Amino acid sequence: MPNESVNDTIVDVLRTALGVDKDWVESTIEVPGDRKMGDLALPCFKLAKEKRKAPAQIAKEASDSLPQELPKGVDRIEAVGPYLNVFFDPKSQARDLLESILENGDRFGSSAVGSGKKVVLDFSSPNIAKPFGVGHLRSTVIGHSVANILNFQGYECIRINHFGDWGTQFGKLMVAYIEWGDEVDLEGNDPIQGLLQLYVKFHKLAEEDPSWDDRGREWFKKLEDGDEEALRLWTWFKEISLKEFDRIYTRLGVEFDSYSGEAFYNDKMVRVIQRLEEKNLLEESRGAKIVDLEEYGLTPVLIQRSDDATLYATRDLAAAYYRHDTYEFHKNLYFVASAQNDHFKQVFKVLELLGEPWAKDCEHVPFGLISFADGMMSTRRGKVVFLEDVLDQAVERVDKIISEKNPALNNRAEVAEQVGVGAIVFYDLTRRRIKDWTFDWDRILTFEGETGPYAMYSHARFRSILRKAKQRGLEPHTTIDEIQFDALDNDEAKSLLQALEEFPDQIRRAGEQYEPSLVTQSVLEVADKANKFYNAHHVLVDEEDISRTRLLLVHAVATVLKTGLTLLGVAAPEEM
């Protein structure tokens, strides 16, 4: 069914009139693309063969045989060509919607489908000792938003930041530090910059002379074996990074329930290897230990290197077990770039082969990558745009715009931060997550059209009307019975109401598909229709009754926009 508003009574009436069964109606009925055609439509093509009649004739006959008394809330049902179109009574529709928003407030659009179920979300998960680049934005904001959306639907969300705080990269960094540590500043304001320089220099040399990589592996092995010097450096690098990440998460408003990174699973690797051995899945190959997945069309999973050090896949297996044991999850989600599709296929397949029934509840939620116009981002080559620089630029630009457009704003710095950061977050959540995008300063710093600032602006604008009204002693109607329907009897109000009505359904879909862009699109749709309404009709007019009814609509718009923005992890300032 297209949405929840299709109730049984309507299905029943249509079913009887057409002489078909309930399932047929439920699976065929749809919401017309053009809502002028009706609120629901039932195409009758499929019945043509069976009934040996033209679809249009079937629709016509069915509409003639409808009962006198239509279901509550239905204004009329009419045949239009081969379609049987259902029109809801606009008044009762508007009444139900506004009443629901009035009653539910910022819970409008929420549900309880997930109640009692736990969802584990692994997102953001940046690598320690590397800068937090725009590339890390994706996992962070998508994961955060999906957590908000699922939470809104009653799921209990466990947000895990699976830091990349283990692996050969640390060995490499240690080698670099030992060699050139005195050339960089790791104590000043920007120690990450120093680490990056070491990292880049190392990779430049390693490209020409692979023996550098061997030294890196050696040092990582030392770390795994608990070497004191290695451990000291590792702890120090980690501290430097965590400080930086903390600052960014605070700005983004992102929080986690667990910060157990890869190192956390260090002592849980043995058990994984044990399990694999018990099931006879492990084989020796070229000196390493692997699980062969050839018969499933997958490349082998490397479990243990020839020098016995563990790998990414091993740690993910250990983490999956840990999460299962600790949280008894309904779903275990990984918000990781689509480049790692194969990796997750392998890991989940191994879990399946291990006989774990919960393997099917593990899901990779992939997203496209961010690249530069001239190619890929690469930390190894030092080709990174720091997320903080992007946020700073955005905030700076917003601040300038405020100084031009609303110089009287008193909490300007705070609002500039909210709008600037919100613009970046919203930007990343506008398109479907699977899409790749190219980093472009001009584009990401555009605040007009389908952008975060536009949505925030629309919200602020409508909040402003409510404030102005209050100053004049006007409040929205508080009970639905007071509504003056004439005040909403125009195209702009109707399509605005429609946009508001679709909001809960979009949230539901966004939760099912782990796709925040559906919320973004719905927010933009509401903002668009709201601004059109704003420009076509005055809210604060002489007739008090009309004003108060329109204020109710304004209240509904502000409520929904704020809820939508909040689910996306974007602030909704009162003024801007």
Next chain:
RNA sequence: GCGCCAGUAGCUCAGCUGGAUAGAGCAACGGCCUUCUAAGCCGUAGGUCCAAGGUUCGAAUCCUUGCUGGCGUACCA
């Protein structure tokens, strides 16, 4: 080579499990601020939905093949 993903207006994208005339934004051009925030609104222009087959009453949507681009393809994560 093989695998996964994408291909819709000049650019960036929507288009829900196939349904009525394929929609927005940006860029371009022309309008609208002495009443609620012009980060807004209205209008003009812009399309062989990558291509060819197939399924269907009906395909941007499903299937097949091909083309283009991105990513992956064992000791990085």
